[in-house]
Amino acid sequence: GQQLNQSPQSMFIQEGEDVSMNCTSSSIFNTWLWYKQEPGEGPVLLIALYKAGELTSNGRLTAQFGITRKDSFLNISASIPSDVGIYFCAGRGPYSGGGADGLTFGKGTHLIIQP
């Protein structure tokens, strides 16, 4: 099946720093999604991207849909303690490994913030 390569696997940063993470794929996707998961909860959608080249912001979060449709990045500016969690990228599209409508996920980026 299709795979998404998400990096970095984990990040240890100081409060106030900016964060950047990305996902790449060998196949194209029609939609890129970024989710955040906190302990004991399910993934919560942060940003959805539907067009190649699209740049979308949600507060301190900014994500882009790569022009080749094979990659996406997520930036978090001025990190705060509540940003701690696992961030997942997910793709959906013609070559989604989960079938027509299932999402293909990356392995996640663990974000840890030191006050």
Add this chain to the structure above:
Amino acid sequence: EAGVTQFPSHSVIEKGQTVTLRCDPISGHDNLYWYRRVMGKEIKFLLHFVKESKQDESGMPNNRFLAERTGGTYSTLKVQPAELEDSGVYFCASSQDLRETQYFGPGTRLLVL
């Protein structure tokens, strides 16, 4: 509006036993998805229901897994008999329309000993 709910939150069983997981989607959502995350790996799609019909079950690992959605409301995922490699977190998600946002439940953490 209530979100996606899953029961139980945790389950610890012995190899060879049977476990049934339940998912209640957001009211009015026809699309229901099951996913699984095995420790250290990515979240993987298992199957997709549209109302009571299985639309895509290409991600189901083997015939020990049986998913149902009688009446098109809640869904159950039964594992029988459970094996050690079935341990992980099982997520359910629902969406109103086919291409709309999938909302995830909190997951069921299954440990098979």
